[in-house]
Amino acid sequence: MIDSPHREGMDLVAKSVTGWLKGFIFLFGVYLVINSHATPGGGFAGGIIIACAFILFTLAEGQHAGMKLLSKNVAAKLASAGALIFLGAVIAVICWKDVFVKDSLGAGRTGILYFLGENAMPIYDIALALVVSMLLFTIFSITAAVHVTVKDGQRKMVHRRRR
Amino acid sequence: MSLLVILLVLMIIGAIIAIETTNLLSSIVCVGAVGFLISIAFLFLGAPDLAITQLVVEALCLIILIRATINRDLTSVTGDREFFGLTVTVAMVLVLAIAGIKMFGEFPALGQPVMDRMANTPSAAYLAHGTEQTGAKNVVTALMLGYRNYDALGQVAILFCSVIGALAILRRPARKDQKEKDAEADAI
Amino acid sequence: MVYALCLVLIAIGLYGVVVKKNVVKIVISMAIIEYGINVLLVLIGYRSGGCAPILQQGMTAATLAAHAVDPLPQALVLTTIMINLGMLILMVAICIRLYERYGTFDITEMRRLKG
Numbered sequence: 001m002i003d004s005p006h007r008e009g010m011d012l013v014a015k016s017v018t019g020w021l022k023g024f025i026f027l028f029g030v031y032l033v034i035n036s037h038a039t040p041g042g043g044f045a046g047g048i049i050i051a052c053a054f055i056l057f058t059l060a061e062g063q064h065a066g067m068k069l070l071s072k073n074v075a076a077k078l079a080s081a082g083a084l085i086f087l088g089a090v091i092a093v094i095c096w097k098d099v100f101v102k103d104s105l106g107a108g109r110t111g112i113l114y115f116l117g118e119n120a121m122p123i124y125d126i127a128l129a130l131v132v133s134m135l136l137f138t139i140f141s142i143t144a145a146v147h148v149t150v151k152d153g154q155r156k157m158v159h160r161r162r163r
Numbered sequence: 164m165s166l167l168v169i170l171l172v173l174m175i176i177g178a179i180i181a182i183e184t185t186n187l188l189s190s191i192v193c194v195g196a197v198g199f200l201i202s203i204a205f206l207f208l209g210a211p212d213l214a215i216t217q218l219v220v221e222a223l224c225l226i227i228l229i230r231a232t233i234n235r236d237l238t239s240v241t242g243d244r245e246f247f248g249l250t251v252t253v254a255m256v257l258v259l260a261i262a263g264i265k266m267f268g269e270f271p272a273l274g275q276p277v278m279d280r281m282a283n284t285p286s287a288a289y290l291a292h293g294t295e296q297t298g299a300k301n302v303v304t305a306l307m308l309g310y311r312n313y314d315a316l317g318q319v320a321i322l323f324c325s326v327i328g329a330l331a332i333l334r335r336p337a338r339k340d341q342k343e344k345d346a347e348a349d350a351i
Numbered sequence: 352m353v354y355a356l357c358l359v360l361i362a363i364g365l366y367g368v369v370v371k372k373n374v375v376k377i378v379i380s381m382a383i384i385e386y387g388i389n390v391l392l393v394l395i396g397y398r399s400g401g402c403a404p405i406l407q408q409g410m411t412a413a414t415l416a417a418h419a420v421d422p423l424p425q426a427l428v429l430t431t432i433m434i435n436l437g438m439l440i441l442m443v444a445i446c447i448r449l450y451e452r453y454g455t456f457d458i459t460e461m462r463r464l465k466g
Contacts, residue, residue, distance in 0.1 A: 032215070037299035040211035040405065042307065043315075044433055048219040055226065083319055090316060121299060124308045124315065131319050132433075135326045136223060139440050142333055143230045143447070171356040171390075178360060178383045182367040187375055194379050201386050208393050209403045209420040213428055217389075220436050224382065231443045232375055252369045256362045263358040273353055273397060286396075286423045290416040294406050302404040302419070306426040318430050325437030329444035 009062035018060035025053040033129040034122070043125040047132030054137045063144060072141065075134045082130030089123045170204045187232050195225045212303045353394060360387035374449060374456045378442045385435040389428050396421030 009015065032039075033046030058066030174197050181193035198221030205214040289310065293302045297309035307315055364387060367380025397420055404422040406415055446456070453461050 036304050037301055038405075040215060040301060040303070040403070042212055042216070042301075042304050042429070044318075044429065045212070045216040045219055048216075048223060052219065052222070079323075083323065086316065086319060090312065121297065121304070121308045124312065128308075128315060128319065132322065135322055139326050139329055140226065140230070142330060143227060143443065167353055168356065171353060171360070174386075174390075175356065175360055175363065178363045181379055181383065182363065182371065182376065187373070190376065190379055194382055197383065197386060201390060204390060205393060208397050209401055210393055210425045210428075211403055211405075213389075213393065213425055213432070216429055216432055220432050224436065224439055227440060227443050228375070228378070231446055248370050252366050255365060255369070259358060259362050259365070263355060267354040273394065273399070284423075286421050287416055289422060290404060290419055291412050294412055294415075300406040302406070302415075302422045303425050303429070306422055307429060311426065314426070314430055318433055321434055322437050325441045329440050332441075332444040332448050 008064065010060050014060050018056055022053045022057050025056065026050055029053060029129070029133075033125050036125050037121060043128030044132055046125075047129035048136060050129060050133040051136040051140070054133070055140050058137075058141065058144070063141070066141065070137060072138060075138045075141075079131050079134035079138070082127045082134065086124060086127040086131070089120050089127070093120060166207060167204065170200055170207070174200050174204075188229070191225060191228045191232070194228075195221060198224070210303075212301070354391065357387050357391040357394065360390070372457055372459055374446050374458060377458075378439065378446060381442065382435070382439060385431075385438075389431060389435075392424045392428050392431070396424035 029046045029049035029052075031046075032041035032049060033043055036042045036046065054066070054070060057069060177193050177197040177200065181190045181197065184190050184193070198217060202214045202217040202221065205211075205217055289306055290302055293305040293309070294300055297305040299305040299309060361384055364380045364382075364384035367383065368377055371377055371380065398418075401420040402418050404415070404419040404425070406412070449461065450456060455461070
């Protein structure tokens with residue numbers, strides 16, 4: 001690591017610290033989302049904290065590493081998937097009124113359905129966190145990648161300035 | 164209660180500094196300080212959910228604001244608008260003050276929530292039956308994702324609209340438009 | 352008294368929006384108005400000596416209904432905070448575009464350089 005060429009991003013101390021921290025921040029965000037029924041938190045705060053983990057990684061390692069980790073297409077598709085899950089759960093509850101209530105599908109249910117408990121709130125939480133985190137990471141990448149430079153006497157907006 | 168008053172006075176001082184200082188970076192940091200004080204005020208008002216959300220939203224607002232201004236070379240600006248703006252502002256502030264005095268003449272003192280004063284507010288029913296009907300111990304989450312789920316749906320729609328709008332604004336112009344503009348310039 | 356201080360915060364933000372010339376200052380003043388409104392809404396539902404609306408160990412629903420602060424303004428303000436984030440994102444995108452178009456954040460300059 002001593003002889004590695006100068007990569008873009010911050011210096012070595014920031015990169016090492018971020019390498020350790022981003023996992024914990026992501027884990028805390030996921031915890032806040034999943035336990036939103038018992039502790040304060042909720043899908044919004046958890047989603048933003050997950051986005052902050054990705055933003056920290058992008059800030060420390062540079063824009064190219066951030067784009068490689070989560071490109072704009074992947075982020076957009078995940079956000080749309082989260083929104084569709086939310087919409088699907090809402091429509092399912094409208095059409096079949098008791099689809100997520102605890103004992104409506106018969107006794108002895110185990111596995112993932114039992115985790116849902118009384119109604120569909122974990123689904124909403126996870127979908128909300130997915131949407132919020134991916135959208136905020138997208139908007140951060142866009143505002144980070146846009147620079148206004150002066151090119152032959154005229155101001156231009158350049159995307160992703162290369163070093 | 165005096166703690167709340169102290170926090171609000173600090174917020175007002177921070178807001179005045181944020182608006183009046185000439186350096187843009189220090190005004191952004193002052194807004195961050197005001198948001199942090201708001202988060203502490205939410206903790207004292209019995210809203211831990213809001214405190215967490217306000218804190219992280221504040222950090223994200225700081226990041227986005229700094230991203231907008233850090234590479235631009237104009238970081239200080241001088242002077243205010245002309246006289247007409249000042250008179251309009253003073254008039255508006257006076258109207259707001261009179262409306263406010265009338266409003267908290269009607270309000271009871273701080274410390275009595277709405278559900279105590281009015282007869283059949285839904286909050287009492289939410290608190291009493293929320294846990295058994297939705298299975299969530301956090302009544303605010305039960306409200307947002309259980310009873311009033313359409314609010315969260317509208318919230319997702321708003322967030323999508325704002326991000327798509329920002330993406331559309333910050334888009335590079337298409338190659339075809341540039342070529343057309345060059346062709347026009349050459350024709351003239 | 353506390354409501355009056357919240358109204359002063361909103362009025363300070365309003366002054367910033369109307370009077371200031373720098374676009375980023377206007378955006379910051381909008382954020383201050385939003386903060387003031389959030390605090391005002393949560394203050395309406397406050398019960399002195401009350402606990403947060405979370406069911407804890409050894410509490411029944413009836414005691415929660417008697418002791419807790421009002422949860423309804425909190426749920427509304429939670430949504431409002433996220434809406435303010437969306438508004439700020441859009442306003443900052445417009446600021447970046449304005450700087451690219453006119454080269455300055457000053458709105459009186461923008462009024463003069465038309466086209």
